Amino acid sequence: LMPERVSILANLATVLLEQQRAEEALAYCQQALAHEPTHPEALATHALCLRALSGPAQALARCDQRLQAQADDPQALADRAMLLVELGRLDEALEAHARALSVDPGNVGLRAGRATVLAGVGRAGEALDEYRAALRLAPDASAVGLAFMHLVLETGYAPGRADREFEALAIRGMRAPWAKPAAVASVLVALLRSEPAMAALLD
Numbered sequence: 001l002m003p004e005r006v007s008i009l010a011n012l013a014t015v016l017l018e019q020q021r022a023e024e025a026l027a028y029c030q031q032a033l034a035h036e037p038t039h040p041e042a043l044a045t046h047a048l049c050l051r052a053l054s055g056p057a058q059a060l061a062r063c064d065q066r067l068q069a070q071a072d073d074p075q076a077l078a079d080r081a082m083l084l085v086e087l088g089r090l091d092e093a094l095e096a097h098a099r100a101l102s103v104d105p106g107n108v109g110l111r112a113g114r115a116t117v118l119a120g121v122g123r124a125g126e127a128l129d130e131y132r133a134a135l136r137l138a139p140d141a142s143a144v145g146l147a148f149m150h151l152v153l154e155t156g157y158a159p160g161r162a163d164r165e166f167e168a169l170a171i172r173g174m175r176a177p178w179a180k181p182a183a184v185a186s187v188l189v190a191l192l193r194s195e196p197a198m199a200a201l202l203d
Helices: 003-018 022-035 040-054 056-069 074-086 090-103 108-120 124-137 142-154 161-168 181-190 194-201
Strands: none
Touching: 003 022, 003 040, 022 040, 040 056, 040 074, 056 074, 074 090, 074 108, 090 108, 108 124, 108 142, 124 142
């Protein structure tokens, strides 16, 4: 097949997977890889098809094959970190995140994913640093901002602490949606801290 044809097959597989048609997507991936075994999109989608159909262990094995072919493939490194988290292998996941970020330091999703794992294993200070780095790259990333704010407030609410965090990120003036008083208050309510929540709303 012509290279363009292989790319079309890989694109079709990606679209089918997004539509949760993993078996059909896998068939297109296999066709593409039969003609171009190192095609990046086909390899990535193939691993995600295996994850959907057979679980993360098989997908991880496929990721490792991709990395044997190209050790610094940023998407394969990111996928590997995600799959290790799903398998509960958190120490390995953190190593995989670090390796992936060494190749793609501007990847906001990777930084947020690493922060989530760090928070989950009790390393809150390092998690906050990763969230800060992610938000400096993408201040409007609401899901990241809310996760960051939740951890900030969970690790010790004090009057003005949230604002100091926002000022340190140089976003106090713009007040990203996740940093508005109502959002701060909603997180505090979720943490069962009603009095600070009222104070945040009155800010």
